[in-house]
Amino acid sequence: MKAPWITYRPEIKVLDCTVRDGGLVNDHQFSDDFVRAVYRTCVAAGVDYMEIGYKNSEAIFDRKKCGPWRFCREEDVRRIVGDNATSLKLTAMIDAGKTDWQNDVWAKKDSVFDTMRVAFYVHQLAEAVEMIQDAHEKGYETWANLMAASTAKETEIDQALEILSQTPVSTLVVVDSYGSMYAEQIEQLVQKYLGFGRQTGKEIGVHAHNNQQLAFANSIEAIIHGANRIDASLGGLGRGAGNCPMELLLGFLRNPKFKLRPVYAALEHHIAPLRSQIEWGPYPEYIMTGQFNQHPRAAIETRENSQLKDRYVAFYDRVVMQ
């Protein structure tokens, strides 16, 4: 009788997106101490990648409103990690339409980053391919995060994967931006992404959202079907309902290189205290946008408005009936 859940697959690598995705809750206004704590936790816990933030354009996002992790200038990041003399790889997200990648992504030799993750909607594929090519030529490992796969047509996804699999990108990520997917949909997408990516040696990743309390379960499902790159965050910190909680993922993986104790220490000292300042998690409004495959925007606005939050019937009528 097979019991795969008590063994492990050494190829699996874990990416921490606490600061990058969590920054969408607080305009990336994390203190240096917080970011340093996340960095040290990732190193101590054996996490493979840490995504510190976005490299977004200062022409689009206001540095007065957004904290440094929206821009990830080299000097800001080095203030936290020095030259990063660890085995933890550092990633930044660069998203199509919001990034001056020609100028803001420096040559790898001048950067503390190892990897650029290119995020894009399916209609932005052309720019994404240019961004991948550019970052690759500058010396980075690149990943492709095709966002909102739950609302793209299957034929669009097929075309995007066919093109992406011919680029130098290392990893194709199944992204459940709206937290709407069930395990069977994750299975179908992982198999699809593998079908295109396998022949050119691409790894498959997964980035889940927790609207339906399925982020961890869907990450496991992706692993079962062959995904080897898994996003997670401390306490699930992330936009709206949040992401796959790191403490759950590392407990499942059973690889002795991963350590749970530093993760629980970070939850105790840095994540739990944050809950009095910012909110994330599978609140009913986020469940509803997930159930109906909608962007969490309306749910976020509702929960930020003390007159509207926790009025679930009114929100249900808005989401379902309009």
Added chain:
Amino acid sequence: MKAPWITYRPEIKVLDCTVRDGGLVNDHQFSDDFVRAVYRTCVAAGVDYMEIGYKNSEAIFDRKKCGPWRFCREEDVRRIVGDNATSLKLTAMIDAGKTDWQNDVWAKKDSVFDTMRVAFYVHQLAEAVEMIQDAHEKGYETWANLMAASTAKETEIDQALEILSQTPVSTLVVVDSYGSMYAEQIEQLVQKYLGFGRQTGKEIGVHAHNNQQLAFANSIEAIIHGANRIDASLGGLGRGAGNCPMELLLGFLRNPKFKLRPVYAALEHHIAPLRSQIEWGPYPEYIMTGQFNQHPRAAIETRENSQLKDRYVAFYDRVVMQ
């Protein structure tokens, strides 16, 4: 291409255990208004069964300490449901070792209950079989809830299922008392229970706990592999980390007889306000007991102690290192 998640299986029936399992958080001290609201919600939402509480012995549990839903006297229940002139079936849980079932389970003709759910640990199998036989002869539908299946040996479970499948019990429930199971373990147990129960016409049920945020995912997994009886509770209210949230389950089932709006109304008016009085949900202490397949007792005691709660590293050392 199959898309089973957008269709439905009409055989699936849903059991609400909000008051019964939630009562383990507050000694079943729910007001009549609260229990009536849950009852009306179940009726309006198309839920099939409502479990109002335990029929425990007043010689073992103190009526001064425990509310009426620990005992489920007929007069208390009828105060809420009258003669229950609805299609909602009412269930009580009777557990081995804690129930004076010979006297406290009346003949069905004198009772407002439809179903008795017999809960027991594997070493209590002999009494459970007597209880099933007794309740069946008194006129009830019976279910068998073999608790803590994650710590029973496979050979013990096999023996229990072999015996249970020869009783008049209608349903064999896969119970993940500690919230420790992954989807693959649920799959294995559902297939095992079906293997024994199918030949004598038993249905398979699932009762999940949410320690690892897998209660909903594991309930879906059980459904995929053939379980047709699913426990859930409003807002996931239940002991420790809680149960499978009803709002998630009904959103998944896609059977038009189930209505989500009354569930969100109950969350707004009755469940959300309760969170300022009692606590449940997948807090880190519950994650840890789930990850290490332990009874949630230590986690519950820790979270009830303001000096000890949210000290995750100390709790980790206690759970893992001792």
